[in-house]
Amino acid sequence: MAHVASASGAGSASAAGEGAAASGASRPESSAPVVDRSSVEGIKARYRGNALIERLSYLGEVAPASRSSAMALAAAESKAVGSNTGLYASLCEAAGTDPDAEWVSATKARVHTRQEALERELNMKLAAQDRDAIFEAHTAVAKHFADIGSPKSSIASFMRAREYCTPSQLVSNTTDAAKVALGAQQVSSVEGIIRSTLSGATHATPQDHALLHAVMGAARLQRGNFAGAAQSFLAAGPALDSSVSDSIHRDDVAVAATLCSLAAMDRSRCIRMTQESIDFRRTVAAVPDAEALAADYARGQFGAVIRGLDAIEPSLTHDALIGPQWSALKHSIISRVVSDAVAPYARASIAAMSKRLSLPEAQLSDVVVSLIARGLLPARLDAAGGVIVARYSEQRPAVFAEATALAERMARETKQTLLRASMEQHHLAVKPPKNRRTGLPVGMAEGLEV
C-alpha cells in the first residue's frame, strides 16, 4: 500500500508540477494571432500548386464545415496552375459552383495539341538517339502528365527518363517525381528511386536532400512504419521550404517528425534525436505545439503530453499528411507514454495514474492490458484492486519449462526417426493396393507413378 500511496503521491505532486510547467515554460506565449494550421487560410499560407490543391481537397472531405470554401479555393488554384480539367470540374461541383466552360474547352484543346507535339518530339529524339534530348523529352512528357492530372503516367515517364539521365540530372529527376507522387498521395511508388538516389547522390543540394527525405518519410508514414518515418523526417532537417511550398512544408515535417518519434522511438533515443538535435530544434521552433509535446515528453510530463495530443487532435485530423494515420499515431504515443509512466513502479494505482496521465481509467486499463499482452510492459493487472503490479522476471520457471519442452521434443523426434529407420531397414512400408488384373500397384497399372 505504501507503494500505491507513493505512486498516488508522486502522481499528484508531479501533476501539480505539470500544472506549473504547463502554465509556464512549455508553451511560450506569442502576441501574434495564431492561424489554425488546418484551416483553409492556414493551408493557403503554406502551400501552392498541386500540393495546395491536394491538401484543400483532403480538408474538404474530412471537415464538412470547411468543404465549400476549401473546394472553391482548390478549384481556383487548379484553374490557375494546371490543365487538369477533370479535377477542376469535380472541385467546382464539390464547391457548389459552376465551372468555367470556356476555360475547360480551351484547355482541353490546348492539352490535346500539346500532348501530340510532345509525343512527336519524343519519337524524334528517340529516333535520333540523343540521350540528353531523350531525357528532356521524357521529362517534358512527365511534367505534362502531371499537369493534366495523370500522376501514374507522369511517374512512369520520369522513370523512363532516368535511363537517359546523367548523374547530375538524377537528383532533379527524382525530386520532380517525388513532388508529383507527394501531390497525388502515391509516395510509395517513388520510394525505391528516392532510396537509390539518396545513397549515391553527390549532386544534391541540401534542399533536394531534405525534400527526398521528407517524401520518403511520407511514404513510410503512409505504410504505418512510424520508426522509419521518424528517421526520414528527422533527416530532412531545416532545409525545406519555410515560406510557401509546392511540395511539403518544413512545419508539417516538424510536426510529423515529432509525432513519429514519440510513437516509435524509445525514450532516450527520442530525447537525443529531438531535444539534443540543433537541426530539429530549429525546425520545430516554428510549431509551438509540436515543440511543447517533445519538451514535455523529455521532461517526463506525461500528462501534459496526452493533454497536448488532445489539444492538437482537431487540426491534425484535417491534415493530409498525418490525418490518415492519426488514430494509430495517437494510440502508439499513448501506449509509449503509459509504458514510460508505469515502468518505474512496483505497484501503481489505476486511479492515480489515470489522473496523472489525464486518461479515463477504462482507457488506461485497456492500454495497460494491450501493453502487457504485447510483452511491452512487464506487469500484471490487479483488476479487482485497481492496481498495476510489476512482474519481476523470475527466469527459473520459464527456463525449466523451456528445457523440459526441448528434451521432450528431442525424445519424441528421436523415437520417430528410430522407428522409421527400423522399418526402412527391414523393408516395411505401406504399399499401394494392386490391380487385380495386372498385379501391379494401382497407380502403375494406370500408367501413373505411385
Add this chain to the structure above:
Amino acid sequence: MASDAGEIKLDPVNPRTENGRQFLDTVSRMAQADLRDLHRYAGMLAHKATLESISRVGSGAVVVLGEAISLPEHTASYACILYTAEPILHRQGHTALFVRFALSLFSEGDRRQLRAVPAFVASIARALGQHARSLGAASAAMRAITRAAEATAPNPHCLTACHAVAAMLGCDGKHYREVCAMADSDIFEVLPAASGCQVEDVLCFYYYAGVAYAALKKWSKATDSFSMVLVTPSAALSAVAMAAERWRILCSLMAAGKPPSMPVAASQGMARSLADDVRPFTRIAEAFVTLNPTALAEALKAEEEALAASSLTGLAAQLHRAQQARVILGLTSTFVTITTAEIAEKLGLGSAADAEALVFDLVRAGTLRASIDQERGVVSFLDDDATADPAMLVKRVESLVGAAAALADAIATRERDVVLSPDCVKHATMRARGRVSAEAGRSGAMAAAAGGADADVAEAMRRSTLDM
C-alpha cells in the same frame, strides 16, 4: 458334430483309420521334435494330405492337442499345429475351440519357445484378436496376448504383432489403462523376422495407443502416438494414417492449443496427401486458435458431418471447454486478479456463476493455480511454483537425462546395425575394390578396405570378401 448349448461335441480321432494314424504319428513326432526341426514338421502338417486328413477326421483331431501335446513343454509344437488348424476350425464352425486353445497357448506357453516361433505366434494372435471380439472374449484375449507380447518381444523396445492385437482388443474392451501401460514402455523398433511384425501391426498399435491415451485425456501422449503412425514409410496413403491425422489435430488442440506440425521424419508429401482429407479439421483448428468461442462454435457446426463420419463428435465437443481454459490460462499472464464477471464477458458466458464454475473445474484439475473469492466475485491467479520443490526438479531432470541417454544408446545400436548390414558391407567392399588396381589382387583389396575402415566394418568386409 452337433453344437449343443455352446458345448461342442467332437468325434475323437480314430486310430484304426489310416488318416487318424497318420495324424497321430505326425503329432507325436512333433511333440518330441527339436525346435530346429519344427519347421520341417510344420511343412509336413501343411502338406495337403495332412490337411485333408485333419479335416476328414474332424476337428476332434485338434483335441489331441490337449492329450498328446502339453503346455508348457511342447509350446512350439502347440503353436505350430494351432497355426495350421485355425482355418479348418473356423471353416467348420469351431471358432470357440480355437479361441480356447489360443488362450491356453498364450497364458501357459513357455516364453522361450514362443519366441522361437514368431510367425506362428503372430498369426495366431491376429486370428485370436479377430475371433475373440465376435465371441465376447476380448478382455481375456487381451490379457493373454499382452503376456505373449512381453514374452515374444526380442527386446523391450521391439514391437510385435501381439502388441497391435492387444492394443486393439484393449480399446475394444475399454481397457485403456492397460493399453497405455503397454505403450508407455517406449516401443520404437521392429524386427519382422524375430517378432512376426508387419506394417499393419505398426499402424494399428500406434493408432490404438493414441485412442487409449485420448480416452484417458493424456492429450500430449495421444498426439505423439498418432504422429508415430504418420512416420511409417509409405508409398500410398492408408486409411489408418488419415484417421490418425484427424485424431492428432484434435488432440493437439486439447494438449497445446494449436494444430500440430507434420513430424520431421514423415514421408515427403505426406502433408500434401493428407491436406484435402483433413481440411474440415484444419478449419476447426483455425477457429480454435482465434480463441473466439463464436468462431469455434460455427466451425464445429459447419463440420458436423465430417466429425460424425470420423466418430469424433465426442472429442470435438470437448474443444469448447478446452478453448475456454486456454483463454483463462492466457489471462494469468496479464492479470493478478480479475472478476468472474469480466471472465464471463471475455468468454461470452451467460453469467459470472458460469465463469466461477469453469475456474473451479480448472483449479480442481490442476490446470490452473488460482483462488476464488466467491463473496467479491474475484479470481486471484497464483504464481507458478514449478521450481518450488528442488527435489522434484532434480528428479525430473534426472529422468529426462536418463531417457536421452537411452535414446542415444538406441541410435548407436541402429548405426551399427546399418553399417554392418550385408548390403552396406557389400557396397563398401565393392567400392574399396574399385579403388585398387587389378594387379594388387584380392589381398590388396582386403588390405585397402581394412586400412581405411572401422575395425568391425573391416572385419565384416574381410568375411564377405572371403565368402565371395
